Amino acid sequence: MLRFVARRLLLLVPVLFGLSVLLFAWVRALPGDPARALLGERASPAGIDRVNEIYGFDRPLLEQYGLYVSALLRGDFGTSIQTGRSVTGSFVDYFPATLELAGAALLFAVVLGVPLGYLAARHQGRLLDTVVVSGSLLGVVTPVFFLAILLKLVFADWLGWLPASLRQDPRIDATHVTNFYVLDGLLTGELDAAWDAVLHLVLPAIALGTIPLAIIVRITRAAVADVLNEDYVRTARAKGLSSRTVSVRHVLRNALLPVVTTIGLQAGLLLSGAVLTETVFAFNGVGSYLFTAITRRDYPVLQGFILFIALIYCLVNLLVDVAYGVIDPRMRAS
Amino acid sequence: MRWTVRSTRLRSFGAATAAFVVGGTLLSGCVASERDESGDGSTFVFAGSAAPKTLDPFYASDGETFRISRQIFEGLVGTDPGTVDPAPLLAESWDQSPDGLSYTFQLKEGVSFHDDTPFDAEAVCANFDRWYQTPELQQTDDKAYYYGKLFRGFESGPTAGNGIYDSCTADDELTATVNLNSPFAGFIAALTLPAFSMQSPTALEEYQDDEADNVLTTEYGTAHPTGTGPFVFDAWNQGSGEVRLTRNDDYWGEVASIERVVVVEIDTPRGRADALRNGDIDGFDLVGPADVAPLGDDGFTVEDRPAFNILYLAFNQAQAPFDDPRVRQAIAHAIDKDAVISASMPDGTEPATQFVPELVDGYADDVATYDYDPDEARRLLEEAGVAGSTITFNYPTNISRPYMPQPEDTFNVIRSQLEEVGLSIEPAAQEWTDYLEQVQSTPDHGIHLLGWTGDYNDPDNFLGVFFGQAGLEWGFDEPGLFESIAAPRELTTPEEQRPLYEQVNRDVMEFLPGVPLASPVPSLAFAPEVEGYVASPVQDEVWNTITIED
Amino acid sequence: MSIAESLEKADGLDDGGVNLWRGAWRRLRRSPTAWLGAVIVGAFLLVALAAPLLTSYEPASTQWAGQVGTSNVPGPSEDHVLGLDRFGSDLWTQLVYGARTSLLYGVISTLIGLVAGATLGAVAGGFATVGGRIGGVVDSALMRLVDIMLSVPSLLLAVSVAAVLGQSGTAIVIAIGVAQVPVFARLLRSSMLSQGQADYVLAANALGLRRSRIVMSHLLPNSVGPTIVQATLNLATAIIEVAALSYLGLGAPDPAIAEWGRMLVAAQDRFDEAPRLAVLPGVAIAVTALGFTLLGESLRESLDPRSRR
Secondary structure (H helix, E strand, O other): OHHHHHHHHHHHHHHHHHHHHHHHHHHHHOOOOHHHHHHHHHOOHHHHHHHHHHHOOOOOHHHHHHHHHHHHHOOOOOEOOOOOOEHHHHHHHHHHHHHHHHHHHHHHHHHHHHHHHHHHHHOOOOHHHHHHHHHHHHHHHOOHHHHHHHHHHHHHHHOOOOOOOOOOOOOOOOOOOOOOHHHHHHHHOOHHHHHHHHHHHHHHHHHHHHHHHHHHHHHHHHHHHHHHHOHHHHHHHHOOOOHHHHHHHHHHHHHHHHHHHHHHHHHHHHHHHHHHHHHHOOOOOHHHHHHHHHHHOOHHHHHHHHHHHHHHHHHHHHHHHHHHHHHOHHHHHO | OHHHHHHHHHHHHHHHHHHHHHOOOOOHHHHHHOOOOHHHHHEEEEEEOOOOOOOOHHHOOOHHHHHHHHHHOEOOEEEOOOOOOEEEOOEEEEEEOOOOOEEEEEEOOOOEOOOOOEOOHHHHHHHHHHHHOOOHHHOOOOOOHHHHHHOOOOOOOOOOOOOOEEEEEEEEOOEEEEEEOOOOOOHHHHOOOHHHOEOOHHHHHHHOOOOOOOHHHOHHHHHOOOOOOOEEEEEEEOOOOEEEEEEOOOOOOOOOOOOEEEEEEOOOHHHHHHHHHOOOOOEEOOOOHHHHHHHHHOOOEEEEOOOOEEEEEEEOOOOOOOOOHHHHHHHHHHOOHHHHHHHHOOOOOEEOOOOOOOOOOOOOOOOOOOOOOHHHHHHHHHHHOOOOOEEEEEEEEOOOEOOEOOHHHHHHHHHHHHHHOOOEEEEEEEEHHHHHHHHHHOOOOOEEEEEEEOOOOOOHHHHHHHHOOOOOOOOOOOHHHHHHHHHHHHOOOHHHHHHHHHHHHHHHHHHOOEEEEEEOOOEEEEOOOEEOOOOOOOOOOOHHHOEEOO | OOHHHHHHHHHHHHHHHHHHHHHHHHHHHHOHHHHHHHHHHHHHHHHHHOHHHHOOOOOOOOOOHHHOEOOEOOOOOOOOOOOEOOOOOEHHHHHHHHHHHHHHHHHHHHHHHHHHHHHHHHHHHHHHHHOHHHHHHHHHHHHHHHHHHHHOOHHHHHHHHHHHHOOOHHHHHHHHHHHHHHHHHHHHHHHHHHHHOOHHHHHHHHHOOOHHHHHHHHHHHHHHHHHHHHHHHHHHHHHHHHHHHHHOOOOOOOOOOOOHHHHHHHHHHHOOOOOHHHHHHHHHHHHHHHHHHHHHHHHHHHHOHHHHO
16 A cells, blocks of 8 residues: 555656646746736836846746746745745645635535435436436536526525625634634634634535536446445345345445545546636635636746646545545455 | 624524535534624725735835725825825925925824834935835836836936935924925825825834845735824735724824724625625725616615726727828727717716826816717728728727726727728737737737726826837827927926926827727725715725714 | 457457447437437537527627617517627527537537547557557656646636637637547547457457557447547537636637627626526526536446446
């Protein structure tokens, strides 16, 4: 197991290196330049040249790349052109928001998806099954931002049940330690602040979690259906084990494997969706910040953030593979 | 407060739903501790469109930073509430010497900075000297922009020797004299800019490092801004973009009624409007034109700022057929400005006749106008031999500027008007940054939309930035025009300048380098409980006048 | 098993492929979800192709722009069945022609993804199965490239590509196509790899058949099935992603273009007064994507050997 993990981590190196090259080339292939994005509509040519000089954008590309890589190797991801803040620092500021949102979305998807998928499988071909399956299909085909706008309209604007902008009511002067607002509230004992953060998570999490929910429902249903057809389950049934014992001990456990894999694969999907969801709900996270960085041509932020995201994405997948090994002993051997 | 009470009740209902949906009883025990929000009447939550860049206004030039600076800091000169006219603030009065080169300021007595440093002539001179001595690294247009622009030079660096600032002397405790090298009629008006606010010399000494590699993120710029204003800095959460201020109980003027201020960042107009409707915020800036009427109908207060901006359609004369005056006139006649306004700008916006808004000194009442007349447009196009030809129309996407709230709609309606007179339009859309590069740094564009929001009352701030020198945006080279725009800058008072600028406006509209379209009215919106917000054309809005009804 | 027998079996498998398709078709015809999908897709194609017959106006025509104000959009009237949209175009015309745009963008971008991804996957898979040692190196180099692409979330990848190409329909199509490349590459390679373990390939290899021939005439044809299914499903994703990119402000330079995503985004500001402007294109996107998904899923199930049980 350890060797497997080590090998995978080693494989990350060329991937991340390749990505850094591609990213470097990509940001410089973007039309427009960061100095103009910084100075706005009345930038003078001299002012633009001066900014480019300060940030070194007037140097030969190869030299710029050299500087970039040598800084990277020292763990320095640079500073944002727009805000002057360190890229790492900004990521630490924004990532907890996105992670909290993605976590809530995943929680929503799993907590609702696994039981629904299981129920659908147990009632295969009946009404419940059809409703669940077609409902989940609808979840997959509705554009995330459309769903987000509808949710916001219905639950925030019309019914007024839930907040739909920001991460917390600004009137609550909450203490922030980790920038995970729910966790912060629990840690500092400001339970009302934590609860308020939970409420602010509900609508964005549903919007973001719907596609993963749909996928988890379908995967669980398929996996459970497969397992139900396996000989050992039939045997267990024949042996007269209670259907409940059979469900838990045999069916769910064996059906979990594909579900876990799917959850890992959702990481990318969640991050893609986060860009859109965060925009709709004015939720200050990595997604919306990254998109702003693209429009403002903030080179260091683009390079740094995408590298971080890719790294996290790869690590999550590694984690999934490890979890796979834990659940399925057969994998451990190989 | 009615608003909060209602939302609290709804929240607890939402709470039940949420608990179900999230599927956890995780925190349901906490509902009981639902806060008593009745004390919240004195917190004012305001949404801007972006986070501030830094809290030291000297290194900023953007509206979001200045919005916060205006609460913490004050300058020698302010504006009369709701106008662009300079008015006493930290200086009670001032005198200009006959040669126009020295200004003597009488300072207000009994004012001190938030750190108890007294505000006196020494402090004034410390600020003027600090600006002048800005290290070379910070002299770029993304930092000490306004100083470089208006004072034209620093002590060191490439502009050394060009500056108009000479010296500052503390004549006595409350009298300071600033000496200039050459006349600057806009000097007093320029001092109304938040960039030239008075900052505590003690706090600057202790926390600011003007030599820092990154001066925007110094301790002073992120955590210790110290001024004389009605609010004191409390905290800035970089992740959520929230800036918190508290009331300055020792303020020399009218002490604020609200106790706390929170400024949050919501980047879309739609998002801000939704947040106001849902009670998350108490007010916001830059209302989208489509939201103005519905918000008003729903009982929210919409405050209009007197327009201090201009949106124009520019012709690139480096490209045929725009070098032909008949074509420019034809297009001017083809545009129905009222229709453009009704399709893409807030109600109350007036069409523009020239390249400065009406509030600016030097606005001329008798410029050449080009009324909506499609037949005349067709005739002129025919005469110029370009009827039915195709022209490129550049416009920006994904951006909303105060002078251009909905560029796509503006583009769309002008396009349909130009098609009406027989031109075909080739749309060219770009993201804001690429767009600016395209229309200002390349010769490759046709007609395009752009504009400007004035910083303070000075016609040069409009005419000079547009037509001060030959550039790729307009594609013409008219030395005569450039000289007539530069000439008034040698004069010492705005009164002497006025007739010259009026003539420039007349000449420009004769020449017709573009079509001034409108000065869109920027609006703010507030919850019904918020009262006493005084909108200012130059955004000189200080929140000590605000009350929130319980 | 003799070599001759192995080869016979290989040919037999090819026949099996035909039988597989025939069987799939039989199962497909019996599936109600397949029918539903087919009906939706059929209707969509019909609307897209017959657009000019369904409306008397031109798409993206803004001739009624003068009637639209910042807070009023004229509703249904005699001349305009569904009213006007924000830019003063006829909403019905825009919706109908929007089908055409979606079809065009969806098909072309999926084709780009399919061709580029399949080529990459086939080359990698081919080298991996019959390329020997060097083949392994080539394969893993190509797959690292795919890994890099996969390590960036697909929407972000599409946004990145579109941002470089500038604002045009072509940029969107290419961007979404590129974002699909890694999916197709992985899929084709892995199904070729599993085929590569089959006896007939080992045999053909041992026999010394030209490697390119093994790949072209045996490996590829047997690996194509899942790829085609994936393409159908990707059509649905592509249609949704076009909308997402439009939402983020990328897309054709003409704001009034008849494209559902663009229409949906433009309608956002007017949700309160004219919800139809957002709801109709939103539903159109969802239903069309649903059609392709249903069809693709049914196809997948019918091709799945396990479902033959």
